[in-house]
Amino acid sequence: MKEMADSITIEQLHQKMNQDDSVFILDVRNPEDYSEWKIEGHNVQSMNIPYFDFLDEDETVYKDLPKDTEIVVVCAKGGSSEMVADILEEKGYKVRSLKEGMAGWSQLYVPVTIAVDEKVKLVQFNRLAKGCLSYMVVSEGSALVVDPGRKIDEYIDFAKQENVKIAHVMDTHLHADHISGGIDLAKQTGATYYISSGEMQGSDQPFEPLEKHSHIQFGAVDVEILAMPTPGHTPGSTSFLVNRKFLLSGDTIFVGGLGRPDLGGKAKEWAQSLYDTVFKKVADLPDDVLVLPTHYADIKEINENGYVGATLGDIRRSNEIMRTTDMEKFTEQVVSAVGETPPNYERIVGINRGTEHVTDQEAMELEIGPNRCAVHHQ
Amino acid sequence: MVAQSVDKTLDCKGLSCPMPIVRTKKAIEEIQPGQVLEVLATDPGSVADVKSWANRTGHQLIGTTQEGDVFKHYIRKADPNEQKPEAKHPHVVSNEELLQKLEKEPVILDVREPMEYAFGHIPGAKSVPLGQLEETLRELQHLTNQEVYVVCRSGHRSDAACQILTRKGFSNVKNVVPGMSGWSGPLEKITK
Numbered sequence: 001m002k003e004m005a006d007s008i009t010i011e012q013l014h015q016k017m018n019q020d021d022s023v024f025i026l027d028v029r030n031p032e033d034y035s036e037w038k039i040e041g042h043n044v045q046s047m048n049i050p051y052f053d054f055l056d057e058d059e060t061v062y063k064d065l066p067k068d069t070e071i072v073v074v075c076a077k078g079g080s081s082e083m084v085a086d087i088l089e090e091k092g093y094k095v096r097s098l099k100e101g102m103a104g105w106s107q108l109y110v111p112v113t114i115a116v117d118e119k120v121k122l123v124q125f126n127r128l129a130k131g132c133l134s135y136m137v138v139s140e141g142s143a144l145v146v147d148p149g150r151k152i153d154e155y156i157d158f159a160k161q162e163n164v165k166i167a168h169v170m171d172t173h174l175h176a177d178h179i180s181g182g183i184d185l186a187k188q189t190g191a192t193y194y195i196s197s198g199e200m201q202g203s204d205q206p207f208e209p210l211e212k213h214s215h216i217q218f219g220a221v222d223v224e225i226l227a228m229p230t231p232g233h234t235p236g237s238t239s240f241l242v243n244r245k246f247l248l249s250g251d252t253i254f255v256g257g258l259g260r261p262d263l264g265g266k267a268k269e270w271a272q273s274l275y276d277t278v279f280k281k282v283a284d285l286p287d288d289v290l291v292l293p294t295h296y297a298d299i300k301e302i303n304e305n306g307y308v309g310a311t312l313g314d315i316r317r318s319n320e321i322m323r324t325t326d327m328e329k330f331t332e333q334v335v336s337a338v339g340e341t342p343p344n345y346e347r348i349v350g351i352n353r354g355t356e357h358v359t360d361q362e363a364m365e366l367e368i369g370p371n372r373c374a375v376h377h378q
Numbered sequence: 379m380v381a382q383s384v385d386k387t388l389d390c391k392g393l394s395c396p397m398p399i400v401r402t403k404k405a406i407e408e409i410q411p412g413q414v415l416e417v418l419a420t421d422p423g424s425v426a427d428v429k430s431w432a433n434r435t436g437h438q439l440i441g442t443t444q445e446g447d448v449f450k451h452y453i454r455k456a457d458p459n460e461q462k463p464e465a466k467h468p469h470v471v472s473n474e475e476l477l478q479k480l481e482k483e484p485v486i487l488d489v490r491e492p493m494e495y496a497f498g499h500i501p502g503a504k505s506v507p508l509g510q511l512e513e514t515l516r517e518l519q520h521l522t523n524q525e526v527y528v529v530c531r532s533g534h535r536s537d538a539a540c541q542i543l544t545r546k547g548f549s550n551v552k553n554v555v556p557g558m559s560g561w562s563g564p565l566e567k568i569t570k
Contacts, residue, residue, distance in 0.1 A: 030426050030427050030429075030430035030431075031430060032426055032429075032430060033426060050427075050430060050431070050434070051395075051396050051399070052396070052399045052403070052427070052430075052431045052434070052435075053434070055399070055400060055403050075395065075396075076395055076423050077394065077395060077423070079394050079395045079396055079397075080395050080396035083396050083400075365422060
C-alpha cells in the first residue's frame, strides 16, 4: 500500500516555529508566487522547488533537501504539497504537508498581550502572513477592537475567554490592502462601529462618524481614547491614543517609517497632510508613547516581547523621515519611496466601504499575498 | 479563428492544484511538437502555474484568455528543432532594425500559427502560417520584387519560409531574428 505523508496544521506549524531551533520549509508553489511572499520567521529556513518539477521522476531535483530534519511542505492551498510530501515520504524523507497551505497561513492571527494591569489590558493580534495588526483594549467587562481583520471569530472568542463584551469597533482608516472585519464584528456583537465619514462616501453601511467624537470612554476606569485625525495615509485616517500611553497609529506611522500617501491618486496633497500629522499633531506627544501600527513590513519589526511596536522616541531616532522638517524634501521622499500598489486595492477599498460585495472565497483570494502599505525608507 | 488551430483540448474545470498541471503535462506528451493544446481550468492558481511550468519545460504558453470562471490556456508543444535555430537564409535583420523601419509600413509576413498571431503580432503584419505558405503564394505574387520581412517566434520557421519564398522567385526576402520572442515594439491583438 502506498504510504501517505502526515499533515501539519497552521497552528501546529506556528507552535513549531516558537519551539524548535529551526524549521525547514519546502515551498512548492511557482517561483513567482514564492518570491512575492512566503512563510518567514527568525528560525525558518525555506527552499523553493515548484511541485511540477516533481512530476518527472528525477531525484536530482530535490537532492539538496535535508534527510535528517523534518521538512514542512507548503503550497497555495494544500493540494500540491500533499502530492509532493507523499513522493518524498516514499523516498525516505521526514515530511509533513501544511494543511490549507498559504491560504490557511494567511488566516492565522496570533494574540500577544502588550500591557496589562488591574484595570486595562491591551492585546495585539498579529496576522503573521500579511503583516496586519489589530488590537483589543479590555477594561472592566468591555472591550474595544481596532482594525479587526476578516476572521472576526478570533476577536469574539478572545472576548469570550476574557469574559468581556465587545462594545466598540473602530477602523483607523479605510483599508486598501486587506478586508476589514469591522462592520461584521460590530453587527455580530451589537457593538458600535466607528470610522471617519470621509472614508465612507457612497456607503450604505451603518457607522458612527469618528469626527463627532474627541473621546470615547468605556469601562469604569478612565480609559481615554483620543481620536486624532491624522490624515496622511488616506484623507480620513485616524489614530487612537489610549490612556496617553499607547498610540494606535493605523497606517500613518510605522515602526520602520511612514504610510504611503499615493493610493487615492493625490500623492502630493496627502503627503503634505502626512507632514502636518508628523510635525504638528504627533510632535506634541512625548518620546515614551508606544506606537502600535496596523502593519509591519518585515518580521524583524517583531520585538523581543513578541509584538510589533516602538516608542515614539525610538521611531524618531531611527527614521530620518521623522526628522525631515523641510516640507518639500519630506513630500518628495515620501512620494518617491512608494513601491508597488497592493494587489486588488481598488476592489478591496470598495468592499470595505460596502459598495462592492463578494463571496467568502473571493474575499480570501482578493486579499491573499503580502502587505504593501508601508513605505520603506531604508 | 482560434478554435480551429487547437489540436487537443483538455478539460480541467473544477480541478484544483496540482491536478491541472499534472493532466496538462500528460496531455502535452500525447501531442506532436508544434501542436497546440488548449487547457480549460477554473482554478485561478492555474494562470501563474501554467506560465511557470511552460517556462521551465520549454513549451510555449501562447496565451491565456478568460470567459466567465473558465481560464483557457493555449500551449504549443516545444519543437526540438526550434531550440537551436540554424539560420540558413543569408539575409537577416534584427528586431531593432525592423522596429526602426516600422513607420514606413514595410511588408511583414508572420508565419506563426494563427493562435500565436492572435495573441500578439507586429501591427500591419500579415498572417501566413508556415504550413500554408505554398498554397498562399498566389496571393503574394505582387510582392516578388519588394522588400519582405518574415517573422516567427524564434527565427526558425521564418528561416524556412524565407528559403521557400526565395526558391519561388522572391528577390528581397529578409528573416527577422530572433523574432517575436524578443520583440519589444508595438503589438496588435485579435480579441473576440
